[in-house]
Amino acid sequence: MNIVDSVNSLGLPKGEYLVFGSGPMSQYKIRESEDIDLFVSNKLYQKLKADGWEEMGKLASNNLRLSKFNVEIFKSWNFGAYRPEFKKIIATAEYVDDVAFAPLSEVLKWKSAFGRPRDLDDIKLINRYLKV
Numbered sequence: 001m002n003i004v005d006s007v008n009s010l011g012l013p014k015g016e017y018l019v020f021g022s023g024p025m026s027q028y029k030i031r032e033s034e035d036i037d038l039f040v041s042n043k044l045y046q047k048l049k050a051d052g053w054e055e056m057g058k059l060a061s062n063n064l065r066l067s068k069f070n071v072e073i074f075k076s077w078n079f080g081a082y083r084p085e086f087k088k089i090i091a092t093a094e095y096v097d098d099v100a101f102a103p104l105s106e107v108l109k110w111k112s113a114f115g116r117p118r119d120l121d122d123i124k125l126i127n128r129y130l131k132v
Helices: 003-008 023-027 042-050 086-091 104-114 117-130
Strands: 017-020 036-040 054-056 065-068 071-074 094-096 099-101
Touching: 003 017, 003 023, 003 036, 003 099, 017 023, 017 086, 017 104, 023 099, 023 104, 023 117, 036 042, 036 086, 042 065, 042 071, 104 117
Parallel strands: 017 099, 036 071
Antiparallel strands: 017 036, 054 065, 065 071, 094 099
8 A cells, every 4th residue: 555645635724634553564665564554643533534434433542533545633642641722733743655654663652651552562563673
């Protein structure tokens, strides 16, 4: 899956979203991602909801999300003790062809806090990629 092309095709305003979840791992060819998770500003979340994106129930993380195509939109990224603010994360984003990605350091923090078995596997993969 080409995440950059998929995200660009959505026509989202720059500075209002970033690719999170396993998307950064896929972009850096650490492992493939089956979908695209976007952490967005509250303003963009409300606009997409008004535009007809379907609001889904809460995940185990207690986050509401919007869904359309193979994209899930989150206005909060609260997983366990990891509760980043959108403005702080977007300020540290890494850009690929104008698409903002969460830094791998933030993906590590999130996966460490959430701690599912697949997260623990991903932590090993990211650390190997970063040669930590």
